[in-house]
Amino acid sequence: MAFKKLCEVYLVVASFSNVHAATVNAPKVIARDVVVIGGGAAGSHAAFRLQQDYNKSVVLIEKEAILGGHVDTYLDTSTIPPIPREYGVQVYFPYLDGLDFISRFNLTLLPGLGPRGATITRNIDFASGLELPSNYTGPDPFSTTTAIIRFHDLMVSQGWDKMVEPGFWNLPPGPQIPEDLLLPIGKFAKKWNVTDALPTMYQSTGGGPAARHRNFTDIMTLTFLQSFSPAWMKVFFGQAGMFHIDGGNQLLYNAIHSSLGKENVLTNSIVSSVRRPEKEGDKRGIEVTIRTTTSGKSATTTVIRAKKILLAIPPTRENLSPFDLNAVESDLFRRPKYGRYGTAIVSSPALPRGYELHNTPILAATDPNKPFINEPHILEFSSYGNDSELFSIGTSSSGLSYGEFDEREAIKVAQQSLDRMVAAGTVKGAGAGSAGGKKGGKESKLKVLEYSDHGPGGYGVTAEDMRAGWMERLYKLQGRRGTWYTGNAIAMDFSTQLWKMNDEVLRRMLESW
Ligand SMILES: Cc1cc2nc3c(=O)[nH]c(=O)nc-3n(C[C@H](O)[C@H](O)[C@H](O)COP(=O)(O)OP(=O)(O)OC[C@H]3O[C@@H](n4cnc5c(N)ncnc54)[C@H](O)[C@@H]3O)c2cc1C
Structure with a gap:
């Protein structure tokens, strides 16, 4: 059973009273000090701190049904008792006092990765389905x-x-x-x-x-x-530890959601238009129109009048299309290119429990320092241990653009990888197969229990753009037109580091109030 789905049911019910009165024709109008867009690690933390530590009224906008962004916790009911399995953000590590944020909630940090049974790694070239020779030991x-x-x-x-x-x-x-x-x-x-x-x-x-x-x-x-x-x-050299949250990393974001209050979080929601002041002293203020689509209900519209916007979503062209970008902003945000990264929980009768099947190109057998894969691929099928039928996978577009590598493509690549392993006899398919079943059958159909789109990966510009001051100009946008920026596209892509990034963004925002 999907932990995410359980949370969705709870949160949809919880947020229903907030949106039920609105209709497309009669938008609900609310006023807040700050509208935070994007409820991942960066946006959720910032909204919480603005409300709890700085006494600002906030509303947090999230396109998915729950907060957490790259955090994916799946409740594995193939085990007794069910176990929360991480297949997105795995761990938190200390960066300055970043971990203290988690201590503010009634949550326990445990050392190391979340629950995963022991696994044995097998290095397999997913392009051919062949296993690397048994004397392959990987990089020293x-x-x-x-x-x-x-x-x-x-x-x-x-x-x-x-x-x-x-x-x-x-x-x-x-x-x-x-x-x-x-x-x-x-x-x-x-x-x-x-x-x-x-x-x-x-x-x-x-x-x-x-x-x-x-x-x-x-x-x-x-x-x-x-x-x-x-x-x-x-x-990687033992000078910092890493920790997961007992019960699942998702619990942090559920706790933030509860603290913020259901009236201050709009899930299943995206921005449909934005009006911001163009010049200092423009009295019209900020107006953000949000469209909420809850399954089985007609879409609702909320108009938010706010003093500031904090953007905590990847600033892709798609995400920014409802914004009233001026020439400077348009020029900055059209430059980055990005691919797509995803994760999923899968099972298949052909996947051997207790193993991590690692995608290692055959070239690495002769040069262990070359494990790089230069085509769209999946990184591994990683078992959660002998007692579970589940495997996690990571998918990378590697050279394809964001739009070219959606869930369907990613899962197709995963299925092809497994099919090749079965065809090569590296893993046994299920079913009777030939030779009285001794060689195993061909059955290798992947069941995808949950897929999580991790959105733009490798968001970045060219060295020429950097030399021409792209990052400097981006950071100079902070606060312009009442708009502030945070998130993994413009900072270090780790939760604790994003929280410290936020501390600085919020300090500057409050100074400018
Ligand atoms: C597979 C994977 C594993 C990782 N593991 C770790 C780890 O173990 N430890 C670690 O510290 N970091 C890890 N990271 C890095 C991770 O990206 C950061 O820790 C952090 O979670 C990123 O937070 P964010 O808020 O910047 O982005 P996101 O988590 O992407 O949050 C952005 C949010 O905005 C929402 N959104 C997007 N577009 C819109 C829109 N138009 N309107 C409204 N909402 C929108 C998204 O749904 C999402 O919730 C991992 C990343 C990946 C992809």
């Missing part, structure tokens, strides 16, 4: 760890960590950005002798930053760091 762990330490120490000694964490507040103006940070990560790694760190970095970022690129090593270092920040590097 000692060289990997020492390279990650070197990478981290380099960031600190050059002061580059301060330029990027938690957001790009201290990044120098375009022409003064250190050229090293604009190099493709492959060239950067060679120059600074940290190439041995890349395979692990690639695998642990789950292909997210690679989603836009056909070739992982082409990612600009500055963009790459968003998915593998200096603070996150510390986890």
